[in-house]
Each structure stands twice: as structure tokens, then as C-alpha cells.
Amino acid sequence: MTPHAADLILLKPAVRDQVHAVGKIDMNNDLDSFLDNLQEQIFDEAKDVLGEEGFQRWLNPRYRGAIENSDAHARIKGTCGDTMEIFLKFEDNQVKDASYLTDGCASSNVCGSFAAESAIGKSPDELPDITGKSIMEKLGNLTEEEEHCAFLAAETLKEALNKYMIKCMKKNK
Numbered sequence: 182m183t184p185h186a187a188d189l190i191l192l193k194p195a196v197r198d199q200v201h202a203v204g205k206i207d208m209n210n211d212l213d214s215f216l217d218n219l220q221e222q223i224f225d226e227a228k229d230v231l232g233e234e235g236f237q238r239w240l241n242p243r244y245r246g247a248i249e250n251s252d253a254h255a256r257i258k259g260t261c262g263d264t265m266e267i268f269l270k271f272e273d274n275q276v277k278d279a280s281y282l283t284d285g286c287a288s289s290n291v292c293g294s295f296a297a298e299s300a301i302g303k304s305p306d307e308l309p310d311i312t313g314k315s316i317m318e319k320l321g322n323l324t325e326e327e328e329h330c331a332f333l334a335a336e337t338l339k340e341a342l343n344k345y346m347i348k349c350m351k352k353n354k
């Protein structure tokens with residue numbers, strides 16, 4: 182997978198730490214202004230790709246991480262090679278908690294986060310209403326190139342629901 186420019190910003194503090202640590206070059210105004218310009222460019226590009234809502238979510242990726250003792254967990258590898266995971270915890274026939282994990286790009290993180298958020302409070306009957314399209318609508322914008330990230334998140338959520346339903350059926354036998 183080609184790293185997306187939107188992901189490169191994460192390197193900035195790491196680059197600075199490295200520069201300080203190895204002491205090979207002095208941190209100076211030129212480097213600071215170079216990094217600030219780079220950050221601005223990456224933020225602008227991320228806003229173009231993800232939309233304002235998606236951009237804010239990328240800065241603060243909520244619902245990321247595994248749920249211990251989840252009732253359902255699904256992992257799907259997309260055609261792009263990235264993996265999406267969804268965890269669901271149910272209580273009183275409703276999703277009490279949901280989360281995602283991905284090794285993919287900024288868009289897959291944002292889509293996983295919105296998929297998990299959309300699932301919370303839903304009953305098993307309502308979960309299929311969460312689709313790639315509804316996730317994209319939550320973001321407000323997603324370039325055509327990145328749309329498959331939303332569909333991967335929705336597909337993984339659907340698979341987690343399937344696993345939960347199978348588990349319930351086995352329990353009720």
C-alpha cells in the first residue's frame with residue numbers, strides 16, 4: 182500500500198525526536214518552518230480527501246482499539262490489502278459498545294471510527310442500515326478513490342453482526 186500523504190503528519194513529532202536524539206543537525210528555524218509548511222499541506226490534503234468531519238475525526242480517532250470479551254469480532258482484508266476489524270459488545274439486545282482496528286490509511290481509520298460510532302445503540306435488526314453510503318454521509322466527503330474504505334468498514338460490521346447472530350442461534354438451540 183502506498184502511504185497516504187494524510188498519514189505522513191504522524192511522522193512529524195517522530196522526526197523532531199529523532200533529530201534531537203541523534204544530534205546530527207541542529208533544530209533551527211528553517212527546519213521548523215519546513216515542518217510547519219509540510220503540516221499545513223498535509224492538513225489541507227486531508228481535508229480535501231476526508232471532508233471537515235472526517236478530518237476532525239482523523240485528528241481524534243474515537244472508538245479505536247479492541248474490546249476485551251466482545252460478543253462479536255470480525256476481521257476482513259480489503260482488496261487494497263488493508264485489514265479492518267470491528268468489535269461489538271451487546272446488552273439488552275442493543276450494541277452497548279463498538280470499536281475498530283485497522284492497519285490501513287487515514288480514510289480507513291475514519292471510516293472504522295464512524296462505523297463503530299453508528300453501531301452504538303443499535304439493535305441487530307437496525308445494524309444492516311449502516312452501509313458504506315451511510316458512513317460516507319457521516320464523513321461529509323470522501324474522494325472516489327477512498328470510497329472502498331467506507332465499504333470495507335460496513336462489510337466488516339456486517340460480518341461481526343453475522344457472527345453475533347450465529348452465536349445467539351447456537352446458544353438458543
Ligand code: FES
Binds near residue numbers: 259261
Ligand atoms: Fe485500504 Fe482504505 S486504502 S481500506
